[in-house]
Amino acid sequence: xxxxxxxxxxxxxxxxxxxxxxxxxxxxxxxxxxxxxxxxxxxxxxxxxxxxxxxxxxxxxxxxxxxxxxxxxxxxxxxxxxxxxxxxxxxxxxxxxxxxxxxxxxxxxxxxxxxxxxxxxxxxxxxxxxxxxxxxxxxxxxxxxxxxxxxxxxxxxxxxxxxxxxxxxxxxxxxxxxxxxxxxxxxxxxxxxxxxxxxxxxxxxxxxxxxxxxxxxxxxxxxxxxxxxxxxxxxxxxxxxxxxxxxxxxxxxxxxxxxxxxxxxxxxxxxxxxxxxxxxxxxxxxxxxxxxxxxxxxxxxxxxxxxxxxxxxxxxxxxxxxxxxxxxxxxxxxxxxxxxxxxxxxxxxxxxxxxxxxxxxxxxxxxxxxxxxxxxxxxxxxxxxxxxxxxxxxxxxxxxxxxxxxxxxxxxxxxxxxxxxxxxxxxxxxxxxxxxxxxxxxxxxxxxxxxxxxxxxxxxxxxxxxxxxxxxxxxxxxx
Amino acid sequence: xxxxxxxxxxxxxxxxxxxxxxxxxxxxxxxxxxxxxxxxxxxxxxxxxxxxxxxxxxxxxxxxxxxxxxxxxxxxxxxxxxxxxxxxxxxxxxxxxxxxxxxxxxxxxxxxxx
Numbered sequence: 228x229x230x231x232x233x234x235x236x237x238x239x240x241x242x243x244x245x246x247x248x249x250x251x252x253x254x255x256x257x258x259x260x261x262x263x264x265x266x267x268x269x270x271x272x273x274x275x276x277x278x279x280x281x282x283x284x285x286x287x288x289x290x291x292x293x294x295x296x297x298x299x300x301x302x303x304x305x306x307x308x309x310x311x312x313x314x315x316x317x318x319x320x321x322x323x324x325x326x327x328x329x330x331x332x333x334x335x336x337x338x339x340x341x342x343x344x345x346x347x348x349x350x351x352x353x354x355x356x357x358x359x360x361x362x363x364x365x366x367x368x369x370x371x372x373x374x375x376x377x378x379x380x381x382x383x384x385x386x387x388x389x390x391x392x393x394x395x396x397x398x399x400x401x402x403x404x405x406x407x408x409x410x411x412x413x414x415x416x417x418x419x420x421x422x423x424x425x426x427x428x429x430x431x432x433x434x435x436x437x438x439x440x441x442x443x444x445x446x447x448x449x450x451x452x453x454x455x456x457x458x459x460x461x462x463x464x465x466x467x468x469x470x471x472x473x474x475x476x477x478x479x480x481x482x483x484x485x486x487x488x489x490x491x492x493x494x495x496x497x498x499x500x501x502x503x504x505x506x507x508x509x510x511x512x513x514x515x516x517x518x519x520x521x522x523x524x525x526x527x528x529x530x531x532x533x534x535x536x537x538x539x540x541x542x543x544x545x546x547x548x549x550x551x552x553x554x555x556x557x558x559x560x561x562x563x564x565x566x567x568x569x570x571x572x573x574x575x576x577x578x579x580x581x582x583x584x585x586x587x588x589x590x591x592x593x594x595x596x597x598x599x600x601x602x603x604x605x606x607x608x609x610x611x612x613x614x615x616x617x618x619x620x621x622x623x624x625x626x627x628x629x630x631x632x633x634x635x636x637x638x639x640x641x642x643x644x645x646x647x648x649x650x651x652x653x654x655x656x657x658x659x660x661x662x663x664x665x666x667x668x669x670x671x672x673x674x675x676x677x678x679x680x681x682x683x684x685x686x687x688x689x690x691x692x693x694x695x696x697x698x699x700x701x702x703x704x705x706x
Numbered sequence: 707x708x709x710x711x712x713x714x715x716x717x718x719x720x721x722x723x724x725x726x727x728x729x730x731x732x733x734x735x736x737x738x739x740x741x742x743x744x745x746x747x748x749x750x751x752x753x754x755x756x757x758x759x760x761x762x763x764x765x766x767x768x769x770x771x772x773x774x775x776x777x778x779x780x781x782x783x784x785x786x787x788x789x790x791x792x793x794x795x796x797x798x799x800x801x802x803x804x805x806x807x808x809x810x811x812x813x814x815x816x817x818x819x820x
Contacts, residue, residue, distance in 0.1 A: 352817075353816075353817055355819060356819050357819060358818050358819055361817065361818060361819060393817060397817075397818055398818055400806050400810070425815065428813040428814070428815045429815055431809075431813070432806050432809050432810055432813070432815070433806060435804070435806075435809045436763070436804060436805055436806040436808075436809055437761075437762035437763055437764070438762040438763055439761055439762040441761070458813075491812060491813065492812070493804060493808065493809065493812040493813075494812075497804075519716075519789075519790060519791070519792050520760075520792050522716060523716065523760045523761065523792055551785065551789060554785065554788065555781070555785050558781045558784060558785065559781045560781040560782055560785055561781075562782075565782070566781075566782045566785050566786075569782065569785075569786055570785070570786055570789050573715035573718060573786060573789075573790070574715065576715050577714070577715050577716060578714060578716075
């Protein structure tokens with residue numbers, strides 16, 4: 228009995244010491260990524276060796292001794308797979324413990340151990356029964372990340388957005404989805420599967436509740452990461468095969484991915500309902516759909532100038548004007564010409580026909596645009612100052628700066644002309660900043676994200692050299 | 707009114723969709739529909755808070771219903787709504803899309819404990 232007790236105490240002590248050392252090392256890492264990973268491997272093997280050794284110390288052949296040995300050996304896989312261990316701990320709502328152990332899951336989370344820690348912390352916080360405790364847990368997770376001094380990777384960017392959005396606007400699914408939409412363009416290869424699946428599900432909520440398949444497909448495309456994300460793959464295949472009737476997408480692929488997510492009955496029900504509805508619509512198809520209906524059908528399609536002109540002529544043709552003026556007098560409109568003018572204005576304001584420089588904007592829109600441009604200039608100055616003073620800054624700080632710039636560019640997206648103008652204002656600073664991040668700070672993941680967003684804008688602004696280099700980065704031509 | 711309805715003229719027919727009416731609706735139809743839908747929402751009839759548009763579903767409340775009625779009573783606003791009217795796709799099937807809260811539970815991402 229003494230032997231068993233001694234071995235158990237030693238085994239437990241070895242485990243605790245090993246984990247403390249490992250967490251301490253990861254929190255104070257200063258070397259490059261390969262050094263960091265070597266440390267992780269080395270320490271994990273060390274702990275495993277100690278644990279394994281200690282478990283074999285009791286030599287007695289008694290039943291209790293054998294049972295203890297078996298139990299200790301059974302625990303070793305958990306030690307070797309901290310991601311699994313942290314997932315188990317997260318089920319019990321231990322936020323801090325699951326965060327720290329999650330950070331050790333380098334097999335599962337790859338070069339994103341911090342994202343893994345944040346994911347496990349989030350999962351643990353989700354199981355808490357009290358809203359205030361959940362809020363405290365999220366605040367703690369955010370504070371951990373704000374103190375993170377290492378390089379930043381895609382998984383961490385995603386987890387930060389999720390935690391921050393949940394704290395900023397709790398229960399606002401639209402806001403969370405919009406924030407995740409900002410991340411369109413981040414490097415996907417380093418997003419761990421768990422993070423990708425979580426982000427995809429959160430971004431899908433508003434689109435699923437609206438039953439908007441175009442939006443569902445866009446989100447599925449965004450989160451169809453190399454780390455297998457079953458839900459994104461299934462929705463993408465389903466949309467391609469059934470909603471768009473594309474023969475490029477095979478029935479088998481759709482069926483295969485449906486097996487992966489078959490447990491989600493609501494998605495399967497939505498799919499079945501959609502197929503039924505599409506069949507109904509196909510049977511009652513009217514070949515001569517009205518022009519207004521065709522605008523709904525071609526909602527996201529970019530029309531050519533000729534198509535636009537034809538469509539506009541059809542919507543505002545003379546017989547159409549007569550028809551609607553008659554209708555106006557029937558329903559008792561007093562100023563018929565004014566009523567028709569309102570209709571004509573609305574047609575010109577339709578996104579398909581609107582021309583940026585011609586669009587009429589109200590005072591509120593104008594002020595908002597002015598404020599965005601002012602903020603952009605302020606940001607430009609701030610980044611320029613940091614560059615000229617050669618301030619080191621952590622990956623997280625640079626990411627925060629980039630998110631602010633990205634947010635402004637995104638808000639101006641509806642006014643293409645304004646967006647390009649804003650980009651041309653900041654492109655020099657962005658260019659120098661990206662070069663500094665790439666060459667000196669080695670923030671490859673963040674620069675990849677910046678390049679993906681900025682390359683098309685640089686092309687539209689005719690900044691050829693900038694476009695060439697940024698496109699090279701997105702294609703992986705530079706190492 | 708939701709910003710989506712004001713930002714794009716394609717949604718100008720929203721008062722008809724909210725009150726589940728067509729452009730041939732009379733003043734009596736508008737009154738009746740307003741009363742019925744408001745009563746359904748007040749009594750908590752399942753799915754009464756949803757209405758169909760040509761691309762999916764949106765939620766409505768008593769305020770939006772009052773606004774829709776006001777638009778349809780005003781002949782100029784009604785003419786604009788009639789011009790842009792397109793039949794919503796899901797008028798008969800209101801059960802295929804679930805509310806966000808159900809989807810959150812279904813996908814296992816409901817966060818804030820109640």
